[in-house]
Amino acid sequence: MPHLLSLIREDVTNVMDHDPAAKSRLEVLLCYAGLHAVWFYRMNHWLWNHGLFLLARWLSEVARWLTGIEIHPGARIGRRLFIDHGMGVVIGETSVIGDDVTLYQGVTLGGTGKEHGKRHPTLEDNVVVGGGAKILGNIIVGKNCRIGAGSVVLRNVPENSTVVGVPGHIVFREGKRVVITDPKQINDPLSEALASVASEVNKLRERVQHLEGTENVTEPVPESLQRVMDDLDYQI
Ligand SMILES: CC(C)(COP(=O)(O)OP(=O)(O)OC[C@H]1O[C@@H](n2cnc3c(N)ncnc32)[C@H](O)[C@@H]1OP(=O)(O)O)[C@@H](O)C(=O)NCCC(=O)NCCS
Incomplete structure (x- = not known):
């Protein structure tokens, strides 16, 4: 007062x-x-x-x-x-x-x-x-x-x-975009789609590496993908 x-x-x-x-x-x-x-x-x-x-x-x-x-x-x-x-x-x-x-x-x-x-x-x-x-x-x-x-x-x-x-x-x-991956968070169709595409890409990469016999070789991440990844903050 x-x-x-x-x-x-x-x-x-x-x-x-x-x-x-x-x-x-x-x-x-x-x-x-x-x-x-x-x-x-x-x-x-x-x-x-x-x-x-x-x-x-x-x-x-x-x-x-x-x-x-x-x-x-x-x-x-x-x-x-x-x-x-x-x-x-x-x-x-x-x-x-x-x-x-x-x-x-x-x-x-x-x-x-x-x-x-x-x-x-x-x-x-x-x-x-x-x-x-x-x-x-x-x-x-x-x-x-x-x-x-x-x-x-x-x-x-x-x-x-x-x-x-x-x-x-x-x-x-x-300052970074958040992608929701925890199912206890709300359902976000875009985040779900991104998470399932990322998981498919990983599976395909592992199969190709297996077929090529290059499992132990670390491939560099393409610059454009790296840029996107740098801007994302996965919420888990
Ligand atoms: C939330 C807020 C601060 C975000 O502003 P920003 O940081 O510039 O973020 P953006 O505008 O880039 O929006 C980010 C995302 O959230 C979405 N979004 C923004 N505001 C939203 C809202 N109020 N409700 C739902 N979604 C919203 C955008 O569509 C965008 O989604 P996308 O990337 O999938 O297209 C702003 O949109 C807001 O609501 N401010 C309140 C203003 C207000 O009430 N003014 C009253 C004056 S009388």
């Missing part, structure tokens, strides 16, 4: 630095409902931590009427959270959000309805969650991850990953 004004100043500067649509500090102060919701939250979280649960909940409801964004006062949120556009965002009671996180409209940090206690997600620093994405359950989304618009994420996501789809699956990790 004592830092509320300095946090407000920091939030406005953060939007000026990151949103090309923001023309002036006054515009950001007046027109960004996502920031208004976060400022309400900061006050409500203080009330919550001081045992004023009903007042905190009621004011978070007022904030929802005004901004269309529902942040439970019990959630733990770091510095410079930017909720862009914002309408329809829901942040559940046991959510934890690190610093410099961006959420677009319609994002839900929710429970699955099957857990008790800590039942909402943890987003580490610098995560960006696209419009309409749902992140459900007590899972951790690692630092610098990007969650695609419309994704439904139900599992932990390692840091520096990009996740898309329903259910969400990793398409990039540490």
